[in-house]
Amino acid sequence: MERAALLRSLTCSPLACNAFLFRSSALRFSRTSLSPLSRSSSSFAPKCHRLIPHPTGRTLLRRSLLAATSSASCLNLRKRLSSLSTRAVATPPTHTSQEFVGARDEVAEKLGFEKVSEEFVGECKSRAVLYKHEKTGAEVMSVSNSDENKVFGVVFRTPPKDSTGIPHILEHSVLCGSRKYPLKEPFVELLKGSLHTFLNAFTYPDRTCYPVASTNTKDFYNLVDVYLDAVFFPKCVEDFHTFQQEGWHYELNNPSEDISYKGVVFNEMKGVYSQPDNILGRTAQQALFPDNTYGVDSGGDPQVIPKLTFEQFKEFHRKYYHPSNARIWFYGDDDPNERLRILSEYLDMFDASSAPNESKIEPQKLFSDPVRIVEKYPAGEGGDLKKKNMVCLNWLLSDKPLDLETELTLGFLDHLMLGTPASPLRKILLESGLGEAIVGGGVEDELLQPQFSIGLKGVSEPDIEKVEELIMSTLAKLAEEGFDADAVEASMNTIEFSLRENNTGSFPRGLSLMLRSIGKWIYDMDPFAPLKYEKPLMALKARIAEEGSKAVFSPLLEKFILKNPHRVTIEMQPDPDKASRDEEAEKEILENVKASMTEEDLAELARATQELRLKQETPDPPEALRSVPSLSLQDIPKEPIRIPTEVGDINGVKVLQHDLFTNDVLYTEVVFNMGTLKQELLPLVPLFCQSLLEMGTEDLTFVQLNQLIGRKTGGISVYPFTSSVRGREDPCSYMVVRGKAMAERAEDLFSLVNRVLQEVQFTDRQRFKQFVSQSKARMENRLRGSGHGIVAARMGAKLNVAGWISEQMGGISYLEFLQSLEEKVDQDWAGISSSLEEIRKSLLSRNGCLVNLTADGKILTNSEKFVSRFIDSLPSSSLVETTNWNARLHSSNEAIVIPTQVNYVGKAANIYETGYQLDGSAHVISNYISNTWLWDRVRVSGGAYGGFCNFDTHSGVFSFLSYRDPNLLKTLDVYDGTGDFLRGLEMDDDTLTKAIIGTIGDVDSYQLPDAKGYSSMLRYLLGITEEERQRRREEILSTRMQDFREFADAIESVKNKGVVAAVASLDDVEAALKECSNFFQIKKAL
């Protein structure tokens, strides 16, 4: 996903990153990314295909940040509702007079659009008009309000009939050049040179979405035009090479070598198919829907992808990428007439087609009997295979779409059962000791028919049946006994809070709304209804108050789950041979292909391979590049975005205050210096943080504490933050306590933060043991799914102390620590418990503390007394000498071996050590390297899903990373060629300007008020002044070609002295060692 986010990590603000993790749409992000709980994402999470996830250098920070926004997280309802309101939109649009409406309707009519309906949606303070394009039947939602973060999206219904991955490959391919923009990848040009606040594309099981966003109107319309031209007039339908590159092709460099498969989607999906949680989700979806389009994989099964032909691919585009089959969304403060004018230019070129009938999704009929499926997944040989089974129960809830009221109630029920660690179904499953972590996503309602799934992983075979029984009996018990009143109140408050706050992170609010609306609209239902939650929510609240929660929820549990025979039980067994068997099978197919070819065929294939590569590596001609519209430097503000920050002092503690409009929400961070902590205690810190929130105090069980937090606040979270500081040896390392509440609850918020910090008791061994196994499961999942993050952390640990600390708390070292801790919990709980106490004693001091507050001025003033009381309650131990953690991992090259079909390859060095002095141009250059050299060589011709670089300006570490990469040593060669690439670079002024503008777009990334306050705090902690930000900006704006050449010398040190780390398959590592003996030390991790 967000490569933009990755690039943004370069900016002076370590926080300027996108709250949008891989494979999560707005609809899902509460669960997959905002949630601190590890609920697996099921297979139909849309594939966020164009861009890749952010590597860990900052992922730890990001993750903790994300967790921070949702600690009392409202998983499902948040998912369902948070996307619905738009608080930033403070005032209703001004154009509401009758006269204006009349004039607008007239314009629409002239442009060929018929108004279907119009509403003012109070929840998002927007006027929304639904139009139908008369000639083609294309539907358009035009949403007007005062939100400057404008959003456009075009969505097609694209149900596949097989698992060749057509929709997914097409999603990649249409952005590879079009009629008006005949370059290799206009998408990349936009990434490089626009101010977008969002740019990506997603494939769902039944639809494909192309959204863009920007706060700059001119930029916004540029993006819209490129996207419209891409979807309706792509070059890929005539260009076999694009199909080969993005989909699949045989690669043969030399007739004497073996043939291999290549293709961006092919490798991306190999990565997906290497992750057990994904396999589980996909198996469940396909088994729940054996008879309709959801029974196949729209992303593509690597074993089936090579069956796809170019003819089928072209036909799919012709049929479904048609205005008659399109739903188009506009949102924001721009001129609604201009939107229709742009659209009519495209839509008028088409006539109506029969696509809407052909793309209809047929509902799945309900089974009369439950089904059971046993599936294998690729496992490593490490660990106890006997305890690696997964079991998950899945239900299809209804044979047709549900009405919104029922959906809302189900979402609420889901939150009650699973939303927080204190929720009964979740708690009982984890406390049973039958498994390590929860799998299954609870209620899912993104497809035509809703489902429910829940299970456990890390289960031993004899316990599988027990897990099933426990799930069924717990659900029955909940139906019979109902829910605790405090729990219902906590859920209600959490849901209402998140609706009111509507914190979509850096995900544009308008996009969040679009995805919500499209969830019904795509099935020909009312697109307005999902935007209007107020009434059904109030009705639900009233019903609960009147009839009691049991009367509301029990019948739903009975009907949709307990008495519903459409149940699929999936059992997944670890198979240490599966990865190599799949590998063998692929090899055999390819050998047969080769055997069936004549010598001429082989020569031809080698020639075609060469031709494709040449084409991929030939830069676009300048005139083609100029076709992509871009801003000029005059359009760019000369000054950085300033965040109001007042630095003060309350009772000897630094307090930062940010006066920003927050719609009555108070955001706070309290940070404690970790510099006093003993080195050996570091790996315990993440578990210490979790214990604070989930262990309970003397008078409150953890369930009560959790409910109290849910009832009184918008959530509290605790996590470590570590970064290098430029020009300083010792790192900046803090424990951050983050919380938020409505202004009138400020007192409760600070008193709860205080209780969490001071009163929680580290006495519950059983719960601690669960934390350990959950964390271990989460780390294993990351290792498979985000190996680049693990690689980045590992290289960091070899290069500097901050990296070493982060790796202790989130890398391979942490995983190893967790593995050994699991046993230790039983043998020496007293020792662990006293270590946790020791951490508290070291951290909890007024001396190393700082408080950050973000809200409107009046709220800030009113909160001061609570802050002061809070500070007074902190112990003021005389500051112990800061510990000197002068630790690093050995700097040898390392290969971390796991069962996988794709690799993650990294190389890094500290370029400050060569004498390089930071200059703003480094941001531009590093972006440029990612978007050109690495994109072309690692992704386009290398066949990896992604390749990019990252420059941590705080530590000086410059790192290269690849993502889901079929290669290993070859990728390293590409990295090593970067210096020569920079030296040989020729660039015209337009290209340079674009690179500068794109970098400014990253630096100025869109932030909601809480993120602004947080960024400002981090800058304060890292010693980044406003003067420095201004200077860096000027340096960015005045970047010259000369800077690129000079940077080449600095980057040469990565080639010469860099350290290499990779997460890779044993086969590939062994092959690499054959070629280059002793190159890697091997570490087996799973």
Ligand SMILES: [Zn+2]
């Ligand atoms: Zn993709």
